Amino acid sequence: MATRVLTKLVSAAMALGLVLLGGGTASAAPPRNAEPVGIDVSWPQCGKTLPKQPAFAIVGVNNGLANTTNPCLAAQLAWANTAPSPALTAQPRVALYVNTANPGLQGSWWPSSNRYGGVDVANPYGVCGSGEGDFRACSYMYGYAKAYDDATIRGVDNPAKYVWWLDVETGNSWQTDKVANVADLEGMTAYFTSINAKVGLYSTGYQWNQIAGTVPASSPLAGLPSWLAGARSLTGAKSNCSSPALTPGSRVALTQYISAGLDYNYSCP
Structure with missing residues (x-):
């Protein structure tokens, strides 16, 4: 009887671990651990079977570039909403991330005024289109326009309910x-x-x-939570929680690591 009880306890513990990790096949799950972890997905995971019920999920809105739409956005949002409720961590059950870039005049579109989406935008860098020296003002408008598009034409319902993570990587187009x-x-x-x-x-x-360098404390980017990539294991992701945040006044809220071909995420304490 003692052996049977022990076997049941071990089986129950393993089952609990799978639930916390989101289940799925052994090839898609990270090494078992006792803590819930999230998963982020986007266009590279189109058509792939994903682990069910991740602790939380972050879905990419774009198709690799800031001016595109993830063709699997609807399906991946439906998958993301299988995350347990109430949330298992400090992270929301479902969040979004968007590609960012600053292509300048080499882009397929570049703003020529401070107006976009029917709104005259208050621009702290001046007037885009005013002539020489307005590049920073137009950069501000480009970012504003891409965010507007992400929220209004990509197929995201009720965009205000999400956390939007800005994915800042050297693989996209940036200015010096x-x-x-x-x-x-x-x-x-x-x-x-x-x-x-x-x-x-x-x-x-x-x-x-x-890309950005040292951001002044007066910037609206100061104090925004940081999500740090680069770890190769859960242990490394946990360690990155104590790494410097990206902007002044920020804290590292989330760290990413790769396991079995998927991006997993640890919610920092």
């Missing part, structure tokens, strides 16, 4: 003018804030420094 890149990200933040949505920043310390 870091102040202009910061202006771009501030423009995105301004739009999401205008609809009462929450905003966070995703990157690595190296990539952030290459």
Whole structure:
């Protein structure tokens, strides 16, 4: 009887671990651990079988570029909503992330005024289209416009209810003018804030420094939560919770690690 009881206890513990990890096949799950972890997905996971009931989920809105739509967005949002309720961590059950970029005049579209989406946008960098020296003002408007599009034409219902993470990576197009890149990200933040949505920043310390550099404490990016990539294991992700945040006054809220071909995420204490 003692053996049977022990066997039942072990089986129950293993089952609980699978529930917390979101179940799924052995090839899709990270090494078993006693803590709930989230998963982020986007267009690279189109058509793939994903672990069910992740502790929380973050879905990419774009198809790799800031001006595109993830073709699997609806299906992946439906998957994300299998996350347990109430939430198992401090993270919301479902959040979104968007690609960011500042292509400048090399982009397929570049703003020529401070007006977008039928709104005259208050631009702290001046007037886009006013002539020489307005590049930073136009960068701000480009970011604002991409965020507007993400929230209004990509197929996201009730965009204000989500946390929108700005994915800042060197793989996208950026300017050598870091102040202009910061202006771009501030423009995105301004739009999401205008609809009462929450905003966070995703990157690595190296990539952030290459793109944005040191952000002044007066910037709207200061204090936004940081989501840090780069870990190769849950242990590494936990360690990254104590790494420097991306902007002044920020805290590391979330860290990412890769396991069995999927991106997993740890909610920092």
